[in-house]
Amino acid sequence: MIRSVITGTGSALPAHRVSNAELAKRVDTSDDWIVERTGIRFRHIASPDETTGTLATDASRAALAAAGIEAQAIDLIVLATATPDQTFPATATKVQAALGIDDCVAFDVAAVCSGFLYAVQVADSMLRSGAAKRALVIGAETFSRLLDWEDRTTCVLFGDGAGAIVLEAQDSADDGGRGILASKLHADGRHNELLYVDGGPSTTGTVGKLRMKGREVFRHAVVNLAAVMEESLGLAGLTSADVDWVVPHQANARILDATARKLGLPAEKVVMTVDRHANTSAASVPLALDAAVRDGRIKAGHVIVLEAMGGGFTWGAAVVRF
CATH class of the missing domain: 3.40.47.10 (Thiolase/Chalcone synthase)
Known part of the structure; x- marks a missing residue:
């Protein structure tokens, strides 16, 4: 029985963290209003030189380090995003290049907030079929680029960031395996x-x-x-x-x-x-x-x-x- 096992996790956040109080200086809102309705107190907002691709790359490096493997061991990258760096090519290929991976399968998945779950199932299917051995599965967004900062009901809800996991196809002896x-x-x-x-x-x-x-x-x-x-x-x-x-x-x-x-x-x-x-x-x-x-x-x-x-x-x- 082949299973896709999570061997490492990683994440990356933009350097700029924005509190509700700071947001209230530019939007008609308040800390109390946001916390009561959403539970949100802070969000990270990407600077011009921080993109979906750079955040995804940083999160991937952290996941690779946690898994204890080199980037060249990856033969599949599936990146979930609604905010790609470009219309094309896929941001996954930019991550591939930034990590120094010479050749692998790399593509994006677009399912917005569910994108990471879609990417996980796609990668899992490919690993269990033998199409790949180790995958980077990434969710990365610069959602602040899509926000209408005049709409107080939506702009307070979102932030930027990236998370990644390393999935590895492993033999599982029984149903109790990882x-x-x-x-x-x-x-x-x-x-x-x-x-x-x-x-x-x-x-x-x-x-x-x-x-x-x-x-x-x-x-x-x-x-x-x-x-x-x-x-x-x-x-x-x-x-x-x-x-x-x-x-x-x-x-x-x-x-x-x-x-x-x-x-x-x-x-x-x-x-x-x-x-x-x-x-x-x-x-x-x-x-x-x-x-x-x-x-x-x-x-x-x-x-x-x-x-x-x-x-x-x-x-x-x-x-x-x-």
Whole structure:
């Protein structure tokens, strides 16, 4: 039995950290308003010389160091992002070049906040099929480039950053071994108007700005995330009682609390970094995962559930024995 095992995690954040109080100097908002509705206290905003590609490269280097391998050992890079450095080529190829990897498969995945889960399942499938041996799976965003800073309801919610994992195909002697146990993805394009960017190369020729109907997104998120987590646990032959940690997309503290309650999980089992990172889209799950691994909460053998929902709508979950 071949399983895709996480052997290293890493993350990177822009140097500039912005508090709610600082944001209130340029936007009609307040620290109390933001914290009460979202749980967010800080976010990192990329400077002009910090891009999705540079953040992804830094996160990848940290993950490679944690895995104890050289970049040349990687033969697959899957990078999830909604904010690529260029329309083409894929930002994954820029990471490949920056890491000094002579030749590998490298491409981007676009599923917004669910992008990292989509990238994980794609990489897992390729590793289990024998198409690759070791993969870098990255979620990286400079979402601040898409924000309308005149829209107080959305611009306070997002930040920039990157997270990465090293996945390695390993033989597993039994079902109790480490690795990705199950994953499940969904999409429903009928809800495009609830969360989208009003631009694109083939429609307006511009990048556009993020638009969101927050209440409707909240309602869909709680229902969809709880359902896909139960679905993926069922595929793995497990229940919520077997879960050591949930590592969710960090969109809103209220969504995280509501999802945990719907599953009957105690809040202390949910990794939460939204207070310091805000919503970093495809980067949020690997950023939270790396934080919990490095502070010692997530340990070898723990069963963790990764989950996310984003524009499209897209959503998914993966069950991993770490």
